[in-house]
Amino acid sequence: MPELPEVERARALIEERAVGRTVAAVDDADGYVCRPHGPGEIADALVGRTFTAAYRVGKSMWVETDGGSGPDLGLHLGMAGRIVIGEESGGDPVYGGSGGSQADHTEGNPAWRRFTVEFEDGGPPLVLFDKRRLGRAVLDPDLSHLGPDAEEISRDDFRARVGKGDAPLKARIMDQSVIAGVGNLLADEALWRAHLSPIRPAASLDDAELDRLRVALRAATRRAIKLGGVHTGELIPHRNRKDGICPSCGAEMVRETVGGRTTWWCPVEQPWPLP
DNA sequence: ACACGTGTTATGCG
DNA sequence: TCGCATAACACGTG
Numbered sequence: 594m595p596e597l598p599e600v601e602r603a604r605a606l607i608e609e610r611a612v613g614r615t616v617a618a619v620d621d622a623d624g625y626v627c628r629p630h631g632p633g634e635i636a637d638a639l640v641g642r643t644f645t646a647a648y649r650v651g652k653s654m655w656v657e658t659d660g661g662s663g664p665d666l667g668l669h670l671g672m673a674g675r676i677v678i679g680e681e682s683g684g685d686p687v688y689g690g691s692g693g694s695q696a697d698h699t700e701g702n703p704a705w706r707r708f709t710v711e712f713e714d715g716g717p718p719l720v721l722f723d724k725r726r727l728g729r730a731v732l733d734p735d736l737s738h739l740g741p742d743a744e745e746i747s748r749d750d751f752r753a754r755v756g757k758g759d760a761p762l763k764a765r766i767m768d769q770s771v772i773a774g775v776g777n778l779l780a781d782e783a784l785w786r787a788h789l790s791p792i793r794p795a796a797s798l799d800d801a802e803l804d805r806l807r808v809a810l811r812a813a814t815r816r817a818i819k820l821g822g823v824h825t826g827e828l829i830p831h832r833n834r835k836d837g838i839c840p841s842c843g844a845e846m847v848r849e850t851v852g853g854r855t856t857w858w859c860p861v862e863q864p865w866p867l868p
Numbered sequence: 869a870c871a872c873g874t875g876t877t878a879t880g881c882g
Numbered sequence: 883t884c885g886c887a888t889a890a891c892a893c894g895t896g
Contacts, residue, residue: 594874625892652875672875673894685874705894725893727875760886769876778874823874853888855873 595670595684597652597743597774598817603668603676603683604654607647610678611656611710611719615643620709626723627708627730638664638732639710650742651773655734666710667734671727675701679717743774744814751807756798763791764852766810775810777854779817782826783810784858785839790865791851791858832857 595603619636621627627635642658644666649655656666668676675684701722708721708730721730741750743766754771755762763784766775775783784791787809789802798806817823831837832855837846839859846857 596874599874669875672873672892674875702894725873725875725891727892729876758885764886767875776874780874829874854875 594672594776595652595674596776596779596817596823597814598779599684599822600649600652600654600670600774601744601818602821603670604647604649606676606678606681606683607644607654607656607719610681610717611712612644612647614712614714614716616640616658616710617713618711620706620711621730623707623726625726626721626728630731635666635730635732639666650736651739651769652776653734653736653739653773655736664732665734667729667731667736668721669729669734670721671723671725671729673725674707674721674723674728677720677722682722685722738770739773740769740771741773743772744811746772746807748804748807752800752803755806756795756800756803758795760795761791761851762789762793762795762798762806763854763856765795766806767852767854774814776823777856778823778826778829778832779810779813781832781857782817782823782828783813785828785841785863786813788862790863791856792849793865828857 616639619639621635622632624632642663644656644658645660646657647654652669654668658664670684673685675682705722705724706720707723707726710719721728740754755765758765763780765771767780787806789806813826817825827840831840837848837857839846839862842861844859844861847860848857
């Protein structure tokens with residue numbers, strides 16, 4: 594399930610393999626993935642347009658057409674979306690695979706094709722695969738509700754946005770209107786790296802702790818982009834059903850629902866209240 | 869059979 | 883209206 598790193602890989606793939614190409618046909622027949630557009634609406638807007646750039650904020654990406662004079666194509670991978678162009682893909686880990694950082698090659702069940710763009714050059718189409726259909730393809734997406742991208746937010750901005758409120762810290766950093774791009778796994782990984790408890794009220798952090806979290810989050814994010822996805826994190830493999838062990842100190846980790854999501858943390862290295 | 873889930877959002881409540 | 887919690891969404895997987 595894609596978080597910022599997987600989406601960034603998908604964006605880079607689109608930039609590399611789809612930008613510069615002109616749209617010949619669009620299959621937007623999946624009315625749920627393409628909502629609120631009616632059938633053919635996205636196709637009518639895009640056919641004849643040329644993709645000129647691919648952008649991303651958080652987990653949302655969009656493709657610019659005709660240098661900005663045409664409509665943007667917004668793409669979101671939801672919980673299980675994957676962009677495939679020819680032999681390359683980016684997004685949700687290979688279906689049925691080990692989820693490692695090996696070259697992605699499998700597009701999965703053909704029934705999971707939810708949105709397709711074909712090009713005039715006759716080359717490989719851009720396909721959104723999504724077994725759960727929680728992904729989206731829309732024209733001119735509204736991104737006004739998103740906070741700054743988690744990888745690029747400044748220190749001062751991070752302090753001001755994250756360090757307030759009574760919600761648990763983990764819920765705060767997963768709130769896409771506060772900072773954009775952090776999902777459940779990346780949140781656990783970054784909090785573990787920063788030695789901060791996910792259940793701390795966000796406003797209880799001082800500036801030094803907020804700075805530590807920002808650095809840990811950025812490091813975890815960049816590492817995940819390089820290695821192929823959030824599932825390559827150091828903590829993630831230890832989020833098993835049984836006896837999760839802190840990969841750093843060996844203590845038995847805690848598993849609880851925080852911010853509505855399953856959360857794992859080390860009670861020794863991420864204590865709350867502070868000792 | 870049945871609970872769970874790496875995301876988003878409408879709805880409810882104080 | 884705001885801040886926060888929860889249910890619902892769709893559907894494959896263990």
